[in-house]
Amino acid sequence: MAILGPVTDLLVRVHLLLRAAGSTIATAESLTGGRLAVALTDVPGGSESYLGGVVAYATELKQSFLGVDEELVEQHGVVSPECAKAMASGVRAVTGATYGLATTGVAGPGEQEGKPPGTVFVGIAGPGILEAVALELTGTRGQIQERTTREAFQALEAVLRREETPLG
Amino acid sequence: MAILGPVTDLLVRVHLLLRAAGSTIATAESLTGGRLAVALTDVPGGSESYLGGVVAYATELKQSFLGVDEELVEQHGVVSPECAKAMASGVRAVTGATYGLATTGVAGPGEQEGKPPGTVFVGIAGPGILEAVALELTGTRGQIQERTTREAFQALEAVLRREETPLG
Numbered sequence: 110m111a112i113l114g115p116v117t118d119l120l121v122r123v124h125l126l127l128r129a130a131g132s133t134i135a136t137a138e139s140l141t142g143g144r145l146a147v148a149l150t151d152v153p154g155g156s157e158s159y160l161g162g163v164v165a166y167a168t169e170l171k172q173s174f175l176g177v178d179e180e181l182v183e184q185h186g187v188v189s190p191e192c193a194k195a196m197a198s199g200v201r202a203v204t205g206a207t208y209g210l211a212t213t214g215v216a217g218p219g220e221q222e223g224k225p226p227g228t229v230f231v232g233i234a235g236p237g238i239l240e241a242v243a244l245e246l247t248g249t250r251g252q253i254q255e256r257t258t259r260e261a262f263q264a265l266e267a268v269l270r271r272e273e274t275p276l277g
Numbered sequence: 278m279a280i281l282g283p284v285t286d287l288l289v290r291v292h293l294l295l296r297a298a299g300s301t302i303a304t305a306e307s308l309t310g311g312r313l314a315v316a317l318t319d320v321p322g323g324s325e326s327y328l329g330g331v332v333a334y335a336t337e338l339k340q341s342f343l344g345v346d347e348e349l350v351e352q353h354g355v356v357s358p359e360c361a362k363a364m365a366s367g368v369r370a371v372t373g374a375t376y377g378l379a380t381t382g383v384a385g386p387g388e389q390e391g392k393p394p395g396t397v398f399v400g401i402a403g404p405g406i407l408e409a410v411a412l413e414l415t416g417t418r419g420q421i422q423e424r425t426t427r428e429a430f431q432a433l434e435a436v437l438r439r440e441e442t443p444l445g
Contacts, residue, residue, distance in 0.1 A: 136332070138314075142314050142315055142317070142318030142319075143311030143312070143313070143314030143315040143318065143332070144311070144315055145311070146306075146310050146311030146314070146332040146334075147310055147311040147312055147315055149310070150310030150311065150332075150334060150422075151310075151419075156334055156335070159334055160334060160335040160337075160338060161331065161332040161333045161334035161335055161338040161342075162331075162332050163329065163330070163331055163332070163342070164304070164311070164314040164318075164329040164330050164331070164332070165329045166314075166318060166324055166327055166328060166329035167324070167328040167329055167372075169328075169372075169373075170328060170329040170372060173371065173372070174329075174331070174342065174371070203341065203342070204335075204337075204338060204341070205337075251319075254318075
């Protein structure tokens with residue numbers, strides 16, 4: 110059960126960017142099933158920037174924990190940019206974190222909502238920020254989960270770097 | 278970022294015991310930071326028995342997500358059997374799962390609440406069940422997190438096997 114992975118430079122960079130801005134983060138995970146949380150709690154001193162989060166594997170938990178609107182799920186499905194954004198926004202609101210980072214999609218091996226494995230959406234919410242990134246990943250179930258984790262932190266880093274340099 | 282670990286026989290046994298009883302499980306994690314969730318979502322077909330859960334890294338999230346009483350935390354601390362039981366009971370109530378499995382304790386390297394690294398409590402809540410298991414673990418931060426994960430599932434398996442054989 111060697112779940113623990115090495116801390117990558119990416120995670121350390123994200124942690125340092127958050128800390129430098131006095132910001133915090135919370136996570137809302139579907140297909141990654143806790144992998145974002147494990148990565149963030151692997152970073153030395155990670156508790157300074159990471160508050161915690163939710164693994165909303167069952168659809169009902171997306172609603173009860175994160176306040177994702179039932180109508181939104183009925184209209185767009187859980188494998189959608191709308192759901193990714195609502196999860197990110199929801200976990201940010203519930204935890205009071207500066208940023209919310211969310212994943213939803215199809216890890217496989219089977220389809221979900223008629224969408225093939227690898228169809229993934231990452232949601233990022235922050236002050237004045239609400240974005241979804243669409244990914245089309247390939248690989249085994251495990252590889253898709255791992256690649257989603259990496260892509261989610263890359264997307265977050267891009268947002269944090271953009272915020273670091275005010276344009277105004 | 279190879280967070281994904283191999284599915285162990287222990288996890289498969291737990292999943293099959295839950296499925297055979299038509300039971301579900303939810304997790305509430307502090308020091309394991311998502312490792313219980315990752316392990317449960319590694320099991321093929323795991324979504325049949327695993328609903329999801331909470332990573333309550335910051336103490337406030339133990340209260341907001343899990344309804345852990347502020348007075349309980351003030352009186353006993355978060356590194357306590359009382360908090361482990363309240364987290365397990367809380368996540369069970371919020372998610373509607375048959376069982377709640379919780380971890381709280383000191384992963385290290387530093388002390389927390391005056392308790393040394395390796396002081397860990399596992400909470401299990403179920404129908405008529407509310408128990409805490411005290412652990413004294415050794416090792417690095419990563420080893421303590423990994424050992425807690427294994428011990429938590431071993432404790433859960435023991436409860437599930439006991440429930441499987443009615444004594445009455």
